[in-house]
Each structure stands twice: as structure tokens, then as C-alpha cells.
Amino acid sequence: MSETLIKPTETRREWLLQCSDNDRHIAVCSIGVSRGQVEIYGPEGELIELSGSEIADFRIALDSAIALAEADLQAKEPAHVEHS
Numbered sequence: 001m002s003e004t005l006i007k008p009t010e011t012r013r014e015w016l017l018q019c020s021d022n023d024r025h026i027a028v029c030s031i032g033v034s035r036g037q038v039e040i041y042g043p044e045g046e047l048i049e050l051s052g053s054e055i056a057d058f059r060i061a062l063d064s065a066i067a068l069a070e071a072d073l074q075a076k077e078p079a080h081v082e083h084s
Helices: 053-074
Strands: 014-020 026-034 037-041 047-050
Touching: 037 053, 047 053
Parallel strands: none
Antiparallel strands: 014 026, 026 037, 037 047
């Protein structure tokens, strides 16, 4: 097998993701890294900035939420959380 000739020029620092807005319409969200911070932009342009231990706490919370979502999908009657 030959060596790959097409390579990225630099390390990726932003990821565009499909998400949903408040009306459940398809939208685009962005996760970026800048100056040691993680920046998450929602579909309406709202910004969440995380730094230091906030990044670690967010990762733990997201991993836990993903595990619960997986369990919900495997269950016959998924649990539902009401948001206030």
C-alpha cells in the first residue's frame, strides 16, 4: 500500500456538527479549541466556554449522558426528564 499523499495541513481545532434547534429543525453546532479553552457554539450562536476543570467536568457529564441515552434506547420505555 502506498503512502497517503493528501494530508491535513494542521491539527484540527474546530468541528462542525449537525444538531437541532429549539424547534427541532436541523441546524449546525460548532466545537472549537482556542487558547486552551473549549468553545461550544449552539445553533443560534450562543456560546459556552469551558476551561480547566470545567472541561473535565463537561466530559464526565457528557459521557454519563451518552451512557444513559444508550440505556434509554435499549429499554422498552425510555426515561424522560422534564426541563423547567
